[in-house]
Amino acid sequence: MIQRPIPVIFQHRVAFTHGAFDPKNHTLRDLVADASALGAPAKVLVLLDAGVAEGNPRLVEKIQTYAATHADTLTLVSAPMILPGGEVCKNQWPLVEKIWQAIEYHKICRHSYVIAIGGGAFLDLAGFGAATAHRGIRLLRMPTTTLSQGDGGVGVKNGVNYFGKKNWVGTFSVPYAIINDLDFLSSLSTRACRDGIIEAIKVALIRDADFFRYLQDQGEALGRLAARPLETAIRRSAANHVEHIATSGDPFEYGSARPLDFGHWVAHKLEQISGFAVSHGEAVAVGMAIDLLYSVEIGLLDGEVAEQILDLISTVGFDLWSPWLDREELGRPVILAGLEEFREHLGGQLTITLITEIGKKLEVHEMDQTAILRAMENLRKRYSSALAVRDLA
CATH class of the missing domain: 3.40.50.1970 (Rossmann fold)
Incomplete structure (x- = not known):
């Protein structure tokens, strides 16, 4: 040889x-x-x-x-x-x-x-x-x-x-x-312009705690799509993504991990279920929310930290739930099929990126579906309560 x-x-x-x-x-x-x-x-x-x-x-x-x-x-x-x-x-x-x-x-x-x-x-x-x-x-x-x-x-x-x-x-x-x-x-439309903010939050959560604090400080301005903080968020998000590609040692994903896809096992399936009526940014927001509350459920992430993150996602203008998640086949939520499809796309063992604290990630190779369903139920209740408040307003 x-x-x-x-x-x-x-x-x-x-x-x-x-x-x-x-x-x-x-x-x-x-x-x-x-x-x-x-x-x-x-x-x-x-x-x-x-x-x-x-x-x-x-x-x-x-x-x-x-x-x-x-x-x-x-x-x-x-x-x-x-x-x-x-x-x-x-x-x-x-x-x-x-x-x-x-x-x-x-x-x-x-x-x-x-x-x-x-x-x-x-x-x-x-x-x-x-x-x-x-x-x-x-x-x-x-x-x-x-x-x-x-x-x-x-x-x-x-x-x-x-x-x-x-x-x-x-x-x-x-x-x-x-x-x-x-x-x-x-x-861009307001909806399309907002989508990139969620990916900035995502990369900050897995790589850059200082960047997350900046996004928190500018949350209301980002929700209004103010030009200066929006451009800063894009630049820093791009820098973090390029840094990961250049230094992770696996730019072409020969391994089984995709750290930059935090929240994406749900997002990809949610887009598909909705016929892409749910935008990628909206789907990632929901996917991150599910994974954050899942992490709280299994004791991986502090509940107060999760609430800070969910609050920022809401502040910049995203819903934490999509009615498309209610779709079932054979009595089982269709969204759960996203786990196997996520593994299949890359091959090898299932590898899901979660966070243990802001700026630090952890890769896990199995997910407790019962805990996922509890996290989803939590988000469903939050969504129903938010709708009730909107109706009263």
Whole structure:
């Protein structure tokens, strides 16, 4: 047997800016210029989330003007290719083929760039198309939501849904770069803008107690979606995610642990049960609430600490319960199937991340379903009480 280690070093770049397609802004231009190896402008194919295009009516024009201004560095092979976004786009395999067809038609190669502009689900789709064409085209992500700028968009995963399961087909591929243009946030709906805050809370809970205290201090302002604390939360959330990817020793998840998926075994199943009517952020909020109260039930987490966290989740605008959790099959809550699906997606033994205190995590390999049900009942009662108070108001 011949055996040799193959060390590979990736550069993970995340730039923050305002007005990325202002011709005077050289962030995109310089990133492309840094890797130009052919002595000529690089070919660029832009894939654009239809929802982002609709919310930013002059965006296509701005992209074309930017490319024309910097024609010495990049060549736009066509007008931006507008494709459906949102979670439903990941259920449409023909969209992957459309991306491949565009890459083939425009002769995009490994020295070229695919620039994907959109929310997290759209980036998953576009990234999968780019990663599987020619065994990998340089991908430059431009996340446009709080959720993708602080979490999914700065990761190394791409994927689409298959067999009715989230991200069943996909790749691990470090993008050439990520550009977080914070100006995109102004075009988001309140609901979409709020979603990224929950992932900031999540990563603070498992990695960064100081960050959690900042989020507590700014809780009411974040609930109002005040620009400055929101941008700070996104930057710090992104920094924590990139730090984990770079230093965990398992960026491509060869092991059985996914610490950044705290609260996600519930969230992924809840999204699926609801037909994705529940957004990812809303589902993560509920998933975290269940896991927090579960941890209290089994004596892993102090009850007062759990209440502080639940209070912050509520303060920034999330419900702690979803009526979709009441769905049952054969007398058993459907949500419990999320445990096995979570294990199956990664393979190996079940590994669930819980927290023992703010900023510290613990990985467990089994969950007491009776304790899970008690935690859910606790949340159901809280939700019913909150509805009663709202009705009286």
